Amino acid sequence: MTTTITIPAIKTHARLDAIQPAKRWGGSRQDVWSIINEAAAASPVQPFVNMSQGYFGWNPPEFIREAAKQALDQFDCNRYAPTKGRLRLREAISETYSPLLGRRLDPATEIAVTTGANEGMLSVWMAFLNPGDEVILFEPYFDQYLDDIQMAGGVIRCVPLHPPSKGDVEVSSSSEWTIDFPELERAISRRTKMIVINTPHNPTGKVFAREELQCIGDICVKHNLLILSDEVYDRLDYAPFTRVATLGPEIQQRTLTVCSVGKHFFCTGWRVGWVIGPARMIETIATAHLRICYCTPGPFQEAAAVAYEQSLQNGFWSQTREMMRQKMTRFCEVFQELGLPYSDPEGGYFVLVNLSKVRIPRRYPFPPHIQARKRDFHLAWFLIMELGVAAIPPSEFYSAEHAHLGENYLRFAVCKDDGILDLAKDSLRGLAPYINKS
Template identity: 35%
Template sequence: MGYPPLTKILASFFGKLLEQEIDPLKNVLVTVGAYGALFTAFQALVDEGDEVIIIEPFFDCYEPMTLMAGGHPVFVTLKPSPTGDGELDSAGNWRLDPTELASKFTSRTKALILNTPNNPLGKVFSKAELELVASLCQQHDVICISDEVYQWLVYDGHQHVSIASLPGMWERTLTIGSAGKSFSATGWKVGWALGPDSLMKHLRTVQQNSVYHCPTQGQAAVAQSFQHEQLHFGQPSSYFVQLPQAMWRSRDHMVRSLQSVGLRPVVPQGSYFLIADISDFKSKMPDLPGDVDEPYDKRFVKWMIRNKGLAGIPVSIFYSRPHQKHFDHYVRFCFVKDESTLQALDEKLQKWKDELRP
């Protein structure tokens, strides 16, 4: 379902990447943004009482979408490895414990939701990590819903690998993408889901009886964009080459700037977000105004907006409630900013730095 020129180019473009013969009528669904693809997938595939494994930190719609479908979220946490004194943390240091992950699979597990590159952390899952997930999904006959909206935004030589390209995974994977993220056109609300007909037929039923389809004009524009990318793929004229180069520079700029006031960035491998450790501030000013049960990062963000004119997102909101207190010392920042905004950031941080001097 979708505008035929778009479904055809998506089938052709991603067929090469996933090494699959993709049928534009059976294996492609165009949705109202990647959000629409996620919602349709949960409604189509998760039944009352089914368990869905969610890797923390997670994009915040995964838990409510699981609950809306009648499912039960089961959380497994990426844990940071210790870093040396003065050494910047990297999103690649945050890893799953294989034994803990395996313990989350039960006879009631229906699906696992994977997000690579991850929002908010910016982690790009390695092929070895994906092979572990794939092995457990196959062993327990579990569907993988793979949210890959930031797949073109990877840095430092890292490679995005789609789990559907691994042996035995196409048959049990939904791969979800976003035109808004791919072409910097957020708000267009054109997304897609790719997968085997055995899964896609259920998504088609849900979409046909809900939103039906998304506006044709946006689909036509996305089709033309992909046609251009197919002709220029891997070349300097490709937007998928140009975009990460520009964002790489913005990322490094923001990392340096945040360090200047004592924030400790976790350098992302992908996406256009980074998180920064605010532990030093938590120890120096632990009693910021706020509710008694309010996580520290939420109070810090409100303080930072009021007093420093800087906005961020508290990372604890990307965790299940029992785990929020363990990760309330991080703030997420977005670095997809133009030069003038980054300069304004520097000015505000310089003023902050001056205020910190004894």
């Protein structure tokens, strides 16, 4: 006997319309990266110079590229890698960073290789945050932190870095972006789980002073908080650089340090990073990493191991630091010519320029999605459409409450070839007629 099943007619579109994104995404605005890149693609000005994102304008060094080519022919590199990472890479990280941290890192238990620093931080948050746990961020922050923390169920609490008092009229050191420590303590509640530090800092270029890190560490000990220290720009420090994990055993035992092979060796597309921390925490982070992506590509891990080994001997770190500092100086010459103040970076490869003196013509035709944003989005759009230069508006790196602190700045990435920097400088000289001289 054959049974006939009748499926009632349904209104397909109505049913599909009822399927909505998760609440963490449902109210999201368009992200700053797609806004700027789409605008850059539509710019009528040619040649166009994109100084918005921090991708390098050159290839990784030959020694890491050659190591990657050789690793592709190595049978064991093309299998699943161990979840914590290939042992050779963990040993190379230990050899490189143990002297910097003042103690021997156990490569078997205190290091986890991750698929980029970003996935490393996501693994930290997935490992330690319960729904409703609060994470304190210093503003401005790298915007990726927000969604990653929220995906893990965390709640953001923001504490601003206060801008230099004369940042709108004169060049200032990025060290003048300061923390109000009573304000930081007021942000801590019984739900607070962690404070995130980023040093050298994106986008200000600030290198947190030892005294500042000691205060943060002491607060975390007092309130029994974890510290996540994002140190992906640690090889680009132009001022004394302190690693928070070196500030005593109580601070070290609650600190998780994240770094990036991509930032270290100009290979951001490889997506290799790592987390250093106490063994019991690394075990949990590795479990989260296992469930997020299982493991990180083996050939790139092997190449990174070779790169760290060779960099202990070939002077690569000091050469890189000097090269990037020269690029920063070269690029900022145009702002000195124009009389536009900027925050002189102590680290990294971004420079924040204050454009409060720039007067955009009245009734300039901004599209609605730009018109509705802060002044820095207007400035960014104006530079793209009129001068052919893209930069990032940093108000995107603030909570709504504090976004006004960034609305007169733009962030430029100087990790480009000198010819590109010079082309950008020539284009930016077109700002001169729009600058208020009074």
